[in-house]
Amino acid sequence: MQSQRRTKNYHFVPxxxxxxxxxxxxxxxxxxxxxxxxxxxxxxDLSAKIIDQAKMIDTMQNSSQ
Structure with missing residues (x-):
């Protein structure tokens, strides 16, 4: 009689x-x-730079008038 060998099933693939x-x-x-x-x-960051440049332009325009 041969002994049956059972392998452990670890569900490796799933x-x-x-x-x-x-x-x-x-x-x-x-x-x-x-x-x-x-x-x-x-x-x-770019919005802050645009706002700063707009303020500088306004300041320059107001100072030249």
Whole structure:
């Protein structure tokens, strides 16, 4: 009589696929939110520069009159 050898079933493939899925979700979230935050920072910085330049133009126009 042969002894039957049972292998342990660790559900390797589903666990691996879950890891890949959650990893891709995390990377996708970073790739989505980081550029938006950078864009908002750049827009705020440029808006401040435009406002400063507009104030300088107003000051120069008022001083020349």
């Amino acid at each position: 666990t691996f696929l879950l890891g890949v899925f959650f990893g891709s979700v995390a990377i996708g979230t970073l790739c989505w939110t980081v550029p938006i935050a950078v864009r908002d920072h750049v827009i705020a």
